[in-house]
């Protein structure tokens with residue numbers, strides 16, 4: 001049977017993700033807007049009729065792109081919609097990676113970047129973020145790697161999942177300029193940026209030409225079940241991506257919801273305020289329980305269990321219906337990531353942690 005598979009499959013196995021567990025009542029393993037979905041999502045789904053359901057959706061999601069373009073002050077053809085940010089991230093190596101090409105990826109970070117590169121026969125060069133530096137990016141050393149390796153692609157998760165650092169505009173510009181000198185395509189994944197109090201506007205940076213910015217509406221508006229993401233880039237890049245895109249990639253439900261969400265920008269403000277308040281509460285409580293949270297600019301907190309097993313803590317919590325993100329698949333088996341939820345849920349987490357740690 002082996003003969004029917006490509007060689008690169010030897011390096012690949014299914015990525016680990018949260019969600020889908022029956023016993024979980026409170027899922028802290030995903031990091032979504034703690035306000036939950038805005039009510040307008042259900043209204044827009046209710047407005048669907050039989051004609052909508054039996055027609056193919058617009059393959060280019062043109063109306064959604066127009067709405068987003070107007071909002072961001074970009075042109076329609078600088079936007080591409082995806083079935084979640086994930087689909088878009090997997091499309092990028094299709095236009096850029098030939099067998100043997102190198103991508104630099106900070107580590108730890110979101111696992112799908114390396115997966116998408118390896119699938120195309122590319123090679124991944126990890127840039128280690130160091131624990132002793134709280135996993136903060138050392139900009140000089142990162143730029144040095146880019147300058148010496150001259151990779152085809154660089155992925156930057158901003159804010160970084162799972163460490164929570166959000167690089168500012170000057171730092172990103174510095175990386176972008178370095179990538180320009182090495183003819184490297186920089187991919188910035190802003191899946192969690194909307195829920196950061198430090199959010200800054202990066203839209204104009206695509207003019208540089210060697211940049212793709214990917215965003216996820218599923219995190220910002222807590223609608224992971226619907227799957228909507230978009231990217232912004234130059235027309236040339238968007239055109240290349242359209243050449244490899246699966247037809248009708250965004251279904252009619254997701255397109256309807258996306259149009260509604262472009263009018264819900266104010267909803268994000270409430271989400272960010274709640275995240276900030278609850279993040280401070282949880283960080284204090286975690287310290288009180290003698291746990292070691294790492295400062296985060298995002299809507300999740302990475303916690304260092306100092307040598308103890310994340311899997312065994314999760315097992316104890318799961319017996320109480322609570323689930324955290326065991327960070328083993330990030331290469332951090334003694335760390336958990338906690339998505340910030342509302343106060344009531346966070347109180348229950350603290351109680352459950354208190355009890356579980358006593359028995360641990």
Ligand SMILES: Cc1ncc(COP(=O)(O)O)c(C=O)c1O
Pocket residue numbers: 083084085086087110157161189191192215216217218219224227228229
């Ligand atoms: C950093 C990052 N980017 C992208 C995604 C995928 O987002 P979406 O749900 O829009 O596919 C995730 C999901 O966990 C993520 O953590």
